Amino acid sequence: MTVEKTLREVVELHGTEEQRKCVLEGKKWRKESNDALMKELDSIYESVDVKGKGYSKKFIFGEEKVIKSDKKDNRVNNGKGQVPLKYEQAFPIMMLQTLLERQDATPLTVIGWLQKMGFITTEMFKACKIRYNDKVLGTESSKLVKLKKINEGEDYLVKDYLVKEVERLSKYFMHVVKKLKDAKIITHQSYTMAKCEIPVINEYYAGGQMVRDVNHQTRYIELSPYVLEQISTIQANLQNSIEFRELTITDINKYKNKPLVMEYWKECKKQLNEVIDESGERLYIELVYDAHALFIKAGRNPIIKWLEKNNREAIDTYNSDDMKYFLENRMEFHETLHNYVVELAEKRQKKFQEDEKAKVSELGGKINLRQFEDDKYKKVKDLMLKGKYVEAYQKLQEYYGYTFK
Template structure:
């Protein structure tokens, strides 16, 4: 199919209201406005050629596309490469959806990450343990029994968990990007488990719940990291007790008490576009891999899975190394001062120099030892390997350490 537009016809069909008004007033378009319109035209046609100059120019379009193509925007691509594993992650998600292998349309981000193969079942279980002291203890026992950590080094597991948690935000960005490109439908829904089982939470009620949580965190002077890493702190225990009571009192839009025990966010992800549109998505944002995709899809997928796993580990280890260097610098600059010589004499009677430094550092002795002995990075790498072993029964894996 072929179509030739005059400039006026092009503006009428593809221009914004502002561009239409500008053309009506001036009888022509500046280059910036014209190029902006051409980008939209290229989403509908395979070939777009400009003939002539000024207001008399004609635009020859051929090869009408069945599905709207992605808007070509170099800024989007370059921005999405800031995380090393973002591109292979895009590929994994796009091809998984293309093959329509998903069992459910709506799941939590964690379950979607497992569904797409971005994390293992065991890693998903580790991320869930943030909300369960019993489950967290199983993971602590697992890390100790595997020889990766010692009893006084369990805080390292919390730090590793925080690094792993970033995959959720990265997956959301991928899905949002695919939605903008017209590949999928993507929306969220809040769910809760209450006295009558699983229920969907009205957005307005959820807004109130989140507001109450923020106010309660402010009241008890805690932040999200405290709730994960400092579970035994008095202020965290006080917050959890009051938060549990607050949740149980939440009412629905009809004034009925829901008796909520816990809540979570689910995401609906539905493939909207055809296989051709998925290919154009990969062509636009993953152009280096397109030839392999066209010639051998299975090889393409396997290579991107391996690339993703390697680059994700590199990303986590970079952040771990940054923290390692930061802590070593803190230890190096650590100074201990006392109000009076009498205070110093009295305190040093009870504490060694090393104990005083550890108190000032506010850091677990075992993890500090890993930093000082340059074993911190090695242990972090071992945790990554431990939680990224595929092909086992997750339940049996944890039952073995209970």
């Protein structure tokens, strides 16, 4: 399956900050910028075709590579870290088990699939909303303080944990989806969806007066190319406007509590709500998101087919008692995941401490243990500096993760 995107869309997804700024300001798209972008695209996609010139360029992409390759200028990409073997072996089996047992075909978000397949708990699934809403973060943090899972003032540690762990699992989930699809074991279809809140007006007489009630009916729809083009135009026009021109793509997507970014999303949401479809009907869009439909494709037992090429030693165990195999596989995954999460936290803390000591060695003086305490966004670094980050992070993993105790 091929995907076609405009130059603006491609730069937003894969370009550097300099390239994004160039496009947003409408400056000349130079050959040097195009060559650098093409090197990046060639490392990500199996094929890239280009039609047109300048800002009228259209990029036609083939399948995305399972693993991002080295760039043609011989620089090595930054995603070469390996997950533990048990993690790698168990992940696809948990996915296939769910798909074999599933009765409906409703597309789900990646986080929805992670919860459905047992990679994250229901508690963690619900808490994921705090990644986008600081009000929810406050409520969740208060609950965790009462449960003695965090201390007062460690709100941002909760966000740090959920963002890191959900993003890591999400990326690996899509990586395994690609591997299973390439192995012709599953079919994968992605959709751009929208949550729509449609007003329903009910008028009636009560006490001799006309009463008008307005309720909202929630609908979930797949967006057509016509609607997607309108949404892209809204975002491009806002980013090119005088009011929001100074914002980078990183600002817009990462720093959602920044006042100007909040204004951007407020205006974007207002205009999205006014989008119409091909027939001229207003859609009342509240949220745009990606959803994925996954189906078993292999003609014979897909688990055997996968194990034959990836973990032959497990075939006898699976054949002798498949339910016992599924349970042990799941338990091994979550035990490995727990250790892996803590191990990565230890590495982050160690690296941060080493970097801070290096700064002190260069500049002289002592480490200021209180330098991060006045800023909630730096509280995590303060915990690292004091050597308390790993213990606090592990408590969250034990609370949100599966423990099988």
